[in-house]
Amino acid sequence: MSVKFDDKLPIYTQVVNIIKKQIVSGELKGGDKLSSVRGLSTSLKVNPNTIQRAYQELERQELTFTQRGMGTFVTKDEDKIISLRKEMANNIVEYFFKEMNELGFKSEDIKNIVVHKIEKGDN
Known part of the structure; x- marks a missing residue:
């Protein structure tokens, strides 16, 4: 590794x-x-x-x-693993929003970018 x-x-x-x-x-x-x-x-x-x-x-x-x-x-303990998964996802999303806001993007702009990315299928 x-x-x-x-x-x-x-x-x-x-x-x-x-x-x-x-x-x-x-x-x-x-x-x-x-x-x-x-x-x-x-x-x-x-x-x-x-x-x-x-x-x-x-x-x-x-x-x-x-x-x-x-x-x-x-x-x-599956509940512990599910909880960890949610916590890690929330941390990533919070970091993403913080960085996007610092770049000057507003919530609606961020939403449109994310929706476009999902619809485009590049994820």
């Missing part, structure tokens, strides 16, 4: 976000086992402590759970 990390955000936060996207997109399903700390740190070329911190954060957010000696697994 090749990832280009952003210098503006802690790497562990970016790892958390990568795993959240994998969960929300269905790439990782409820009950799936995550890569080992060592395995993921090798594939991402980051310190194992960084991966461990990311896994701890995911567990704190109740998106994963650890079974001693077995590994770390994605939560089986």
Whole structure:
């Protein structure tokens, strides 16, 4: 897995976000086992402590759970995953509207652009 990390955000936060996207997109399903700390740190070329911190954060957010000696697994709680999906979608939409407003677009303009994009089928 090749990832280009952003210098503006802690790497562990970016790892958390990568795993959240994998969960929300269905790439990782409820009950799936995550890569080992060592395995993921090798594939991402980051310190194992960084991966461990990311896994701890995911567990704190109740998106994963650890079974001693077995590994770390994605939560089986579908409501939690649905909630995460909605939260991530809302964050993207809020960012989009903020940026569009800063460019001078009004709500009606934004709506027309989005509708046109959907109707055109370029999504």
